[in-house]
Amino acid sequence: MDGMIVFACYAVILFLVSMVGAYLPQIRKLSDEQTHMLIALGAGIFLGLLFLMLIPEAFHMAVGHEGKSYDTVALMFLIGFLLLAFVDTLIKHYHMASCPCECHQDEHRHEIYSISAFIGLSVHACCDGLSLAAALIGGESIGFVALIGMCVHKFVVLFSLSSSLLLSIDSMKQRWKYLTAFSLITPLAGVVFYLFMQGIHIDDFVGMPLAFAAGTFMFVTFCNMIPEAFHRKNNELKSFIIVFLGVVIAAVSIAITSVLGGHVH
Secondary structure (H helix, E strand, O other), X not given: OOHHHHHHHHHHHHHHHHHHHHHHHHOOOOOHHXXXXXXXXXXXXXXXXXXXXXXXXXXXXXXXXXXXXXXXXXXXXXXXXXXXXXXXXXXXXXXXXXXXXXXXXXXXXXXHHHHHHHHHHHHHHHHHHHHHHXXXXXXXXXXXXXXXXXXXXXXXXXXXXXXXXXXXXXXXXXXXXXXXXXXXXXXXXXXXXXXXXXXXXXXXXXXXXXXXXXXHHHHHHHHHHHHHHOOOHHHHHHHHHHHHXXXXXXXXXXXXXXXXXXXXX
């Protein structure tokens, strides 16, 4: 079968799996405590993905395959982190300028959190598209196994992002605009990268973009999701337990991905 047709099928499957992950937290209205517990679960999942997959994978690709130095890869982490921090600061400044009142600060924080999270995860989603395109170029059997692993990963990420939007966007229609747009990023980016990389040796440039994406992911995890998970002081112990559970879920999903051959080298 023509490679582009195969990848188009992969893109559709990945989009559908992502939308299922996005749908589950939106089924019914949750209380404030339930929503923050869901955020804590998402924070744990992101923490696990960051330390157990993204950072090791970025070093493996950039240092092991591309010959980059550890310092160079660490610098790319920092650039990704600082760039998203700058975007987050601009968004916060815009909101404070348009509405400087104290009474709405909690709502502003939730909205800023969700927007910066969306931006950071979008960068990572583009790199997911690059990885999937690289896998299929390596062979249809490799691409199929990578697709299974990517579906597990995207389901978890969309579930977490969907949970975070419950805090900041009351309109179901508006939430679905965000979630649908995000679900489309990886499939569309994958198509673009697949067309671009025909005949190119992809191992020469995957690692550094992945390191940059990990830096943005790091900002989302430590500056947005974890603080929000512990936002309610009377639930800190429960939040920690749920964050830990999220890390376990991430570890299990990564283990399943590894067993299925989902890591793309």
